[in-house]
Amino acid sequence: xxxRRSLPDVLAGAIFVLIGGAFVVGSLGYELGTPxxxxxxxxxxxxxxxxxxxxxxxxxxxxxxxxxxxxxxxxWRAVVFVVLALLFFGFTVRxxxxxxxxxxxxxxxxxxxxxxxxxxxxxxxxxxxxxxxxIFVVGLQLRIPLWGPWLGF
Amino acid sequence: MELLDNLALGFSTxxxxxxxxxxxxxxxxxxAVGVLPGIGPTAxxxxxxxxxxxxxxxxxxxMLAGIYYGAQYGGSTTAILINLPGESSAAVxxxxxxxxxxxxxxxxxxxxxxxxxxxxxTVATVVLAVAAPPLARVALKxxxxxxxxxxxLGLIVSIALARGSALKALAMIALxxxxxxxxxxxxxxxxxxxxxxxxxxxxxxxxxxxxxxxxxxxxxRNLENEQTRTAIVSKVxxxxxxxxDRRRIVGPILRGTGLGAALGVLPxxxxxxxxxxxxxxxxxxxxxxxxxxxxxxxxVAGPESANNAAAQTSFIPLLTLGLPAHPVMALMxxxxxxxxxxxxPNVITDEPALFWGLIASMWxxxxxxxxxxxxxxxxxVRMLRIPYQVLFPMxxxxxxxxxxxxxxxxxxxxxxxxxxxxxxxxxxCGCEPAPLLLGFVLGPLLEENMxxxxxxxxxxxxxxxxxxxxxxxxxxxxxxxxAAALPTIRRRREVMFTEED
Numbered sequence: 001x002x003x004r005r006s007l008p009d010v011l012a013g014a015i016f017v018l019i020g021g022a023f024v025v026g027s028l029g030y031e032l033g034t035p036x037x038x039x040x041x042x043x044x045x046x047x048x049x050x051x052x053x054x055x056x057x058x059x060x061x062x063x064x065x066x067x068x069x070x071x072x073x074x075x076w077r078a079v080v081f082v083v084l085a086l087l088f089f090g091f092t093v094r095x096x097x098x099x100x101x102x103x104x105x106x107x108x109x110x111x112x113x114x115x116x117x118x119x120x121x122x123x124x125x126x127x128x129x130x131x132x133x134x135i136f137v138v139g140l141q142l143r144i145p146l147w148g149p150w151l152g153f
Numbered sequence: 154m155e156l157l158d159n160l161a162l163g164f165s166t167x168x169x170x171x172x173x174x175x176x177x178x179x180x181x182x183x184x185a186v187g188v189l190p191g192i193g194p195t196a197x198x199x200x201x202x203x204x205x206x207x208x209x210x211x212x213x214x215x216m217l218a219g220i221y222y223g224a225q226y227g228g229s230t231t232a233i234l235i236n237l238p239g240e241s242s243a244a245v246x247x248x249x250x251x252x253x254x255x256x257x258x259x260x261x262x263x264x265x266x267x268x269x270x271x272x273x274x275t276v277a278t279v280v281l282a283v284a285a286p287p288l289a290r291v292a293l294k295x296x297x298x299x300x301x302x303x304x305x306l307g308l309i310v311s312i313a314l315a316r317g318s319a320l321k322a323l324a325m326i327a328l329x330x331x332x333x334x335x336x337x338x339x340x341x342x343x344x345x346x347x348x349x350x351x352x353x354x355x356x357x358x359x360x361x362x363x364x365x366x367x368x369x370x371x372x373x374r375n376l377e378n379e380q381t382r383t384a385i386v387s388k389v390x391x392x393x394x395x396x397x398d399r400r401r402i403v404g405p406i407l408r409g410t411g412l413g414a415a416l417g418v419l420p421x422x423x424x425x426x427x428x429x430x431x432x433x434x435x436x437x438x439x440x441x442x443x444x445x446x447x448x449x450x451x452x453v454a455g456p457e458s459a460n461n462a463a464a465q466t467s468f469i470p471l472l473t474l475g476l477p478a479h480p481v482m483a484l485m486x487x488x489x490x491x492x493x494x495x496x497x498p499n500v501i502t503d504e505p506a507l508f509w510g511l512i513a514s515m516w517x518x519x520x521x522x523x524x525x526x527x528x529x530x531x532x533x534v535r536m537l538r539i540p541y542q543v544l545f546p547m548x549x550x551x552x553x554x555x556x557x558x559x560x561x562x563x564x565x566x567x568x569x570x571x572x573x574x575x576x577x578x579x580x581x582c583g584c585e586p587a588p589l590l591l592g593f594v595l596g597p598l599l600e601e602n603m604x605x606x607x608x609x610x611x612x613x614x615x616x617x618x619x620x621x622x623x624x625x626x627x628x629x630x631x632x633x634x635x636a637a638a639l640p641t642i643r644r645r646r647e648v649m650f651t652e653e654d
Contacts, residue, residue, distance in 0.1 A: 012582035015575075016324045023331050026346050030338075036612030040338035040345055043600045047331045054324035067318055071581055078376035079577075082369060082549060083570050089553040090566030105553060109546035112376060116542060124543050128550055140204055142558050 006066020013062055016055025023048035081112035097148030098137055103129040160282060163509030167517055172215050172510065175208070179216035180518045183223020184525055187230070188533045190237050192548055194224035195480040195590075196368035199360045200548075200555035202484055210492035211507040215514040217488055221481045222274065222464045222515065225424065226522045229266040229457055230533050233259060242425045242460040245432045249445060249452030256448050260392040265402050265450055266457040267526045273410040273458035274519035277465035280414045281472075282512050285501065288473040292498035297606035298616050302626035304599045307476045309630045310419055311591050312637050319637040321584045329592025330599060332357060339601055352564040359487050361565050362593050363480060364552045365572025366586040372545045373577045392527060398450050405435050405455035413462030418470060423478060424463035431459035465515055472508060473498055476595070480587050483594040 023044050033039030085108035093101045106128040110121040136142045166172065186197045198220050205213035228243035233250035246266065253262040295303065308330075312322040335346045336356025347353040394402065412434065413427040435455040436445045445452050467478040475497030477483040489496040494504060501508045526533070556565045576586050610616035618624050 008582040012321060012324075012579060012584055015579065015582075016328060019328060020331065023334075023346065030343060030345060031341075034612060035607055035614060038340075038604045038607065040341050040343040043603070044331065044334045044345060047327055047334070047596075051324060051327045051331050054320065054327060058318075058320055058324060061320065067583055073377055075373060075376045078373055079574070082373065083574070085549060086369075086553055086566055086570045086573075089550075089557070090563035093557060093563070093566075094561075102550060102554070106546050106550050109549045110542065112545070113542050114376075120542060124546055127543075128547055131547075132550055132554060136554055136558070140207075142554075144558070144561075 004066055006062045008071050009062025009066040010059050013055045013058030013060075016058060017052050018055075020048045020051030020053075020055055024052060075112075075114075077114055078112040081108050085109045085112075092150075093144065093148075095148045095150035097146050097151065098142075098144045099129060099133060099146050100148070100151070102132050156282060159286075159505070159509045160513060162506060163282075163511075163513030166211060166506045166510030167215065167513035171209075172212055172514060173517065175212050175216040176219050176514050176518050177521055179219020180223035180226075180521050181525065183220040183225075184227035184230075184522065184533065185536065186220070187224035187227020187243075188536055189539070189544065190231060192371070192544070193367060194221050195363055195484070195587075196371065196548065196552070197224075198481050198484045199363035199367065200551050202360055202488060203555050203558045205488060206491055210489070210494060210504075211510045213488055213492065214485060214507065214511050215518075217481070217485050218468070218511060218515060219518045221479070222461065222518060223522060225461050225464045226267070226270055226526055227533070229270070229453075230263065230526070230530070231537065233262045233266065233453070234534060235537060242428045242456075242463075244425075245428045245456040246453055248432070249447075249449050252446065252448035253450065253453065258448065261394045261398055261450065262453050263530060264392050264394055264527065265398065265454050267523055269402065269406045269409065269454045269458035270461040271519050271523045272406055273413060273462035274465055274522075275516060276410045277414045277417070277462040278512060278516045278519070280462075281465055281469055281515070282509075284466075285469055285473050285508075285512075288469065289498040289501045292474050295498075295622070296620070297602040297609060298620050298623045299626065301599060301602040301606055302617060302623040302630070303474060304476065304595050304602065306626045306630040306633070307470070307478075308588075308592060308595060308599075309633045309637075311588055312633070318583065321582075322588045322637075323634075325579070325584050325586070325588040326592035329589035329594075330596035332362070332589075333593045333596030334600065339597070340604060350564070352562055355560075357568055357593075358556070358559055358565050359483065359590070359594055360559055361556050361568035362572050363484055363590055364556055365569040365574075366576035366590060367480065368548055368552050369569055369573025370576035370580055370586065372548060373573070374580065375541065375545070392530075394450070401450055402454035405431070405451040406458045408434060409455040409458030410462045413459035413464075414466045416459070417463030417466035417478070419478065423467055424460045427459040427463040428456035431455040468511075468515075471496060472500060472511075475598075477591060480590045483590050486594055 027041040027044040027048060030041030031039035032041045032045065085105045088108060089101055089105045103125055107121060107125040110116055110124050137144065137146060182197060183194060186192050186194055198217050205216060225242060229246045229250065231237050232243040232247035233254050236247050236251040250262045250266065253259065308326050312319050312326065335353060337344050337354050344354050409431040412431050413424070416427040416430065417423040419426065432452060432455060435451045436442050439445065439451060441449070467482065470476040470478050471482045471485060475486065475495065477486050486496050494500060552569060553566055556569055557563070559565050580586060606616055607614065617627060
């Protein structure tokens, strides 16, 4: 088989090694126990080691005979806006209440598309805010205040 | 007849007004997300799961199950009309179904898919009703050692069915198991990997994992290259197949049903495997193999029946052993647990109304699906015109609200971000997300049973090999692992899955 390097393979392997390794280091901080009474650290240590070893195998394989995987472009704009929208939701839903939080989250999300037009974004935001309020708060009786304490209610 | 009594109980439960209503809501939603490319049943079930917490357990499960098999129906509509499989198992249907549509026979293809699906769904529901109770009785004899081996087998078999490299699938499973250890240890109560955050003591919610990996990551994938979706949808007319068509689809439907019912039991995506296998079989035994790929009706009838039969029988491992065969089932395990029911062999004896009600509802759901799909096909076609710019903000917002309402915990929302990004990078590197979710849900079971088995055996690890059932299950797991790694099978899997793209 011809030698071909595969960057995605190496990257995937590195992620597994990193996470597996982190859990191994972390689990050493907990009691390992004996086989009869396994401590809280034993199982994560075992599985973490397996993940790290498999990750290493993927890295090695990626250097020698990698899979041909097209990594493709990364939609940075979408990544930024989607992450921002979700973080905003988690951070403010308690303080601002359901309606303002949903509206801003929806607006931020519409901006993730590079083909967004302002009018479209506003229309989608308004529509989704009304729809989600009707579905979740009115219809399903979700216990989230419509307007939060940060707004003086 | 015990079976008839049980089915009578099932139908009396499933025919309650609210159960029929939510079964309808489930299959309607399922069809919708099956039709729409870019959102699948896993993300949908994950988002809607919190809403079902206030329902009766049986109602909640009926609706969630409806979304799952409804999506299998809906996926074929998109595959036939615009050559874009809404669900992975519908990819095969697109091969010949779309060709038929291009020749003006979209109606016949859609009707064949619906009729095949209905027959397959009905037969497979009966298979489920007949096969589940004896299996559950066997499973009742399982101790912790057997359960450990069984869960391990389930996880390893799911690799064989994931596309892409077996090594990566294995690593994804292990990573899922590892992430499942976050939170308080079940035996000692020690908080593990929580970074002193109280909110993480209960562990990472599997809904966040599912929404992140299947919802957010998928949206990022779709936003990579935004193109206007081809709005050229063929006109649908002449819904009924001709006499010649009817003669040609009987065999494929029956063979597809048999294949699907058998393969559906396998964990990790049996319905995808079933539709590919059925297509291969039909092509091989056909007297006109050259027609395949050019609009052979057998190429629609067989795989469609197979994938729907498999969708029903994949409930067998869930209902008898508590093992999910598909990410949606993994979420249903969560639904069982939230309602205080441990999924597994006890469900059938402890909650007979729920067990049989769920099975009976599947047949009702299949009837509803035929009614929804054939006369209302125009509605679904129109839905394909919804622009993605409206769709993805809706998914993101509903995902945020859904996960937040799980426990009014902002960490669940942050977890979607984490798993969305992790999932996106891993998917781009050729790692499938489904094995990770299965590992995440089954991981705690694996750990609990391993530790319990070792306590019972006084710390002797040979218990997994000396107990016969456990040893057999482990041997099967090793065989599955070897099979997944063997080059010949790997090549065949590659061939099968490249046809999908």
